[in-house]
């Protein structure tokens with residue numbers, strides 16, 4: 001009886017895990033959001049064998065001189081299929097790729113653009129170099145064969161912050177930080193579209209594995225000051241106005257407050273993870289699991305400050 | 319596959335209410351051996367009053383936070399914490415004495431595993447609770463990170479601590495500087511804190527525990543004790559090389 005139950009459960013789990021008929025087709029459908037400007041919107045889920053890591057937003061701008069790509073996606077396959085999707089929209093060549101930051105879902109498609117200059121901030125390039133191998137392994141662990149053949153291809157060029165004109169589009173390359181040590185935001189002055197990378201999330205809880213909350217908040221202020229017409233967040237829907245910036249700021253401030261208060265009240269990590277979420281975040285996709293992850297990433301520093309802030313107890317060994 | 323196992327554990331946990339008291343609700347293949355090894359095959363009742371809080375997924379396999387919470391369980395003498403699939407299974411063996419029987423700490427987790435609290439009450443009976451944690455791996459065989467810092471040896475066994483008193487109870491949080499090497503990383507012998515106690519001003523133990531290699535580097539603990547007023551608590555212990563821990567935590 002037990003063996004049969006086990007077999008049935010395993011079979012069920014495997015059938016759920018196996019990708020549907022068309023093998024490893026991300027079904028990328030570019031969506032036009034402004035003149036010359038197309039985006040590929042990923043789901044607001046965690047990486048699974050069902051979605052193959054397509055949980056991220058990528059974009060491309062078709063200029064007179066060729067196509068500018070912003071982020072290459074979570075796998076070699078995604079990069080290849082993205083490039084094929086671009087070719088269905090335009091016969092212009094891809095002339096440049098930007099990686100907004102070094103997280104795996106944003107740059108592991110670089111292999112598909114091996115013949116194109118790929119540029120990123122210096123900190124991003126360093127991150128791609130140092131963590132890329134582990135990221136690719138982990139992508140394979142989570143997404144399975146969607147990620148087979150994926151290897152980290154490190155961006156070859158440093159992004160120089162400032163204006164860059166390509167085929168009549170004046171791009172503002174803005175070097176920021178906080179989500180990671182290097183976060184590139186790109187504002188297209190021609191269309192008013194802001195490609196915010198993972199500095200902005202909307203209706204999907206922000207991730208913090210390499211975050212500095214205080215720096216991230218400063219970067220959000222800088223983005224808000226741009227007054228972009230439309231924003232493509234790293235995760236979540238394209239939107240007009242500043243909803244993404246505000247929601248991300250709201251989440252980060254709540255996270256900071258919660259961790260600080262918990263440390264001041266003497267809570268341990270696993271206890272903090274169980275704290276209730278505020279109502280406004282309860283239904284946000286992945287809020288609970290990202291909060292748990294953020295406690296792991298960030299709480300140690302808050303805790304140390306709380307222990308350190310009391311001078312007397314720190315005693316020498318006899 | 320780990321997810322499958324975890325899902326299976328859940329399914330069986332739900333089914334567990336109608337099964338014999340000693341069937342493992344976490345359905346771990348290691349359990350029968352562990353029961354023999356650590357409890358001499360004594361019968362174990364899985365009890366919902368024993369809660370093990372831990373993240374579903376170990377985001378950092380070097381620091382997996384665990385809280386053992388025991389609600390309304392009288393006369394707890396011992397809390398033995400084990401992780402079934404760790405290369406070193408035993409995490410700690412806690413005698414609460416005057417303290418509340420729950421505690422918090424962090425562990426290294428090598429792979430997906432149940433983390434269990436095995437609880438012995440005054441009548442000698444064993445009760446248990448636990449939870450599956452999924453892990454990316456590498457927690458136990460990676461070398462400790464602090465050894466690369468030049469001053470780690472000077473800081474060895476230093477204690478940081480703080481007490482939160484509310485008149486009835488006091489929470490004590492401690493961080494002890496120690497590499498907690500498992501002996502599984504190539505070329506680095508096992509080096510870990512073995513014994514720890516909190517004693518009152520007369521030197522009587524208020525709680526005691528034996529600790530083992532899977533505890534995280536620079537281990538952090540939380541304990542809950544009766545409020546003893548404005549009396550400093552003393553933290554004493556030693557590691558497996560005989561280095562002593564002795565510090566006072568001011569209220």
Ligand SMILES: [Zn+2]
Pocket residue numbers: 101103179198207234
């Ligand atoms: Zn990111």
